[in-house]
Amino acid sequence: MMSENKNNINRRHFLKDGVWATCLAGLAGLGGFLLSKLKKNNTVWQIDPYVCVACGNCATYCVLEDSAVKCVQVYEICGYCDICTGYLEPEANPPDTGAEKELCPTGALKRVFVEDPYFEYNVDEALCNGCGKCVKGCTVFGNGSLFLQVRHDRCLNCNECSIAAACPSQAYKRVPANEPYLLKKMDHA
């Protein structure tokens, strides 16, 4: 008799506990799901400039017609070179800075005289397509002050970024939305 009662109680408890466990698991799952959504919403795509190899894929793999990736200039690192290898074709005769000698196929990099023999280089974002050609020239010979970044006034922040999937050096990463840019620092120059 005792044994029967005990079994009944156990069964009832089992069912009761089962319902509770199911509810708790559901709540945990819902919480996890919401947390992951919240976390995903608080991160954005960005390019690690120290990993990027300026392959050119950013110009063509973005789902936007005009890529969300643009070249940026960190003036603190720039050498303000007369013979800027991000601006001029490698074989160019240095005093000849005519358009045909410019490295950028879209003319997005602008050269401004500062003082002899220094020049400032600015990116015209409307013309830049994120191909990275200037990045390559600047990084190889110069200080690497020109590099690519995802501009968040343009980026759709796709869940699966098509450029990230096509990035050969895995330079794309998710970064906190409140710190959306990965800028180079002076100590790396």
Add this chain to the structure above:
Amino acid sequence: MYKLKCRLGIINIKYFIGILIGMAVFIAVVAIIRLDITGDKGSGLGNEYLYEIDLSVDPNLILYEESGESMKTGFASTHAIALDSQGLMYIAGDKAVRIFTESGKLLDEIVLPGVPRSLTVADDGKIYVGIINHIAVYNRQGKQLASWESLGDRALLTSIAVSGSDVFAADAGNRIVLHYDTNGNLINRIGGKDEDRNIPGFIIPSPYFDLVMRRDQLLRVVNPGLHKIEAYTFDGDLEFSWGKYSTSIEGFCGCCNPINIAVLGDDSFVTCEKGLARIKIYDPEGAFVGVVAGPEQFGVTAHVCTTPEQCQSGGFDVAVDAQDRIFVLDTIKNVVKIFTRKKAG
């Protein structure tokens, strides 16, 4: 008859659905095959977007050959190489100076308080290390003998040369050469822009600024932004200079080259360029003689850089021993390569 039509109709619909599914599978397979999810097929940009320069060096110009295996330094990052009169190698990297035998055996390590950017070993065996903005002096046993006054936050000491009781340090941050005595007392500043003395000033876009002392008692200082090597007296007078910008083998290319130099026994110069990693020889008057090693000898082939390490790497350093062998510190792979002159014929 009716049943047969229905059956045929059913059969036709089944066939139709089957064909649709087959086509969908076929299209999906083709799409997956054509889909470039890794970017291996390249950007698809035209030739005008390619950044390629001619890395080849005429084999007839290469006068040296690598001897032996590359020597691993064990550092994660390296900055400078020096040799002492006994042929021991001193490598500055991470936060230490490591001392190796010629065969690559590690003898000692001197742990430093900061990152060393330059070093030299004086004839008396004292080791002068440029630790960002100040010079520290050590003995062979690793004991610190002196730590000279800091030159401030802007300073970056990228080269040191010792000649008797004179010490010269190249400060890339302040674009000046500092002349000290061996006790660390500042004697003079050399190379500041001075139109009255016809001194153009140092143009140093990148943190590479080297100097060497020659037997003629003239200090040779690289002015990388002008692609020249300038000769200064101890008093700071500019005597002459040589070097020109060119992507051809005779000149120095890029924004700012050469980055490092060394002197051979016959007073010829060994120059080291970044970007296009080229080690070349110039005679004492600055005329091009030949090539020690080109990009291919350092494993750079079709492109200027294709890996983050190559793209972010700095320039190589170079040193010469008493037998005129050329020691190149490869700062990408953090190894030392030794080059010897090819035998004639």
